[in-house]
Amino acid sequence: EIVLTQSPGTLSLSPGERATLSCRASQSVSSNLAWYQHKPGQPPRLLIYGASTRATGIPDRFSGGGSGTDFTLTISRLEPEDFALYYCQQYGGSPRTFGQGTKVEVK
Amino acid sequence: EVQLVESGGDLVQPGGSLRLSCAVSGFTFSVYWMAWVRQAPGKGLEWVAHIKPDESEKYYVDSVKGRFTISRDNAKKSLYLHVDNLRAEDTAMYYCARDNNALFDYWGRGTLVTVSS
Numbered sequence: 256e257i258v259l260t261q262s263p264g265t266l267s268l269s270p271g272e273r274a275t276l277s278c279r280a281s282q283s284v285s286s287n288l289a290w291y292q293h294k295p296g297q298p299p300r301l302l303i304y305g306a307s308t309r310a311t312g313i314p315d316r317f318s319g320g321g322s323g324t325d326f327t328l329t330i331s332r333l334e335p336e337d338f339a340l341y342y343c344q345q346y347g348g349s350p351r352t353f354g355q356g357t358k359v360e361v362k
Numbered sequence: 363e364v365q366l367v368e369s370g371g372d373l374v375q376p377g378g379s380l381r382l383s384c385a386v387s388g389f390t391f392s393v394y395w396m397a398w399v400r401q402a403p404g405k406g407l408e409w410v411a412h413i414k415p416d417e418s419e420k421y422y423v424d425s426v427k428g429r430f431t432i433s434r435d436n437a438k439k440s441l442y443l444h445v446d447n448l449r450a451e452d453t454a455m456y457y458c459a460r461d462n463n464a465l466f467d468y469w470g471r472g473t474l475v476t477v478s479s
Contacts, residue, residue: 289465291407298366298457298469299407310467342407346464350423353407 257281257345261354267362274330276341276357283323284347290319290328293340293356302341303328333359364388364468366458371473378448382473384441384458389468392436395461398443399469400454408454411443412461425451448477 258281268274278288290303301310303319306326316331330337338361343354370382382398397412411422411432420432431444441458453476459466 287464291466296471298471299459299466300469301465301467304465344407344466350421351409351464353409355406 256350257284257348257352259343259345259352259354261341261343261357263357264355265358265360267360268333269362270333270335272333274328274333274337274359276328276359278321278326278328278343278354280324280326280345280347282348284345286322287345287347288319288321288326289344289346290317291342291344292337293342299342330359364460366460366468366470368456368458368470368473371456371475373476373478374448375479376449376477378477379444379446380448380475382443382445382456382458382475384470386439386441386458386460389460391434391439396434396441397459397461397466398432398441399457399459399466400452401457401472402451402454405454407457410456413441445475448475450477453477 260279262277286306288306291299292302293299302313302317307319318329320327338359340356340358342356365387367385398410400410401407413420413432429447433442455472455474457472458470460468
């Protein structure tokens, strides 16, 4: 099973700041990496797939990068609605697995 | 508008059973793989099971094999998860999700299963 490790666990930032989230895989997943946003009481939302392709309707302040074992999700300028939990998920190996999440909170 | 609405979660004793349901609207249910994903309290997301459109293929995470059964009714646009022999570690929010080329592109809000005596 491929283990995904996300860092940091919590990111404390102010609106307008840049957020950089990391996801590291225990073995290569090529570009088969997705990012999801999850807010309490709401369904998770697909943000990025293929490591860097934004899903339909996702604002361009969200960008993804990386390949192999190291990936990043960048939010260029945090909007109030961006404070949430973020998960990475790999689909390069079976079973598909998720990271433990990074919480982006208001500083 | 795509909607997935789960139901059936409850407080159940260890060893008990439940059937979780997911009612879908807003897309052609019968052509998509579908999945269940869960989140235990304070933990991350975990893929549980997924099913092919014609039910000919079903896959499960190792920890639920032999205890959980995924099924679907394309005529009713519904997905199910029958959970047997429940354990405390099965306590979680269970989400129904559309499984689109290994991505979970639409999710429901979840149904809570609590296993406790």
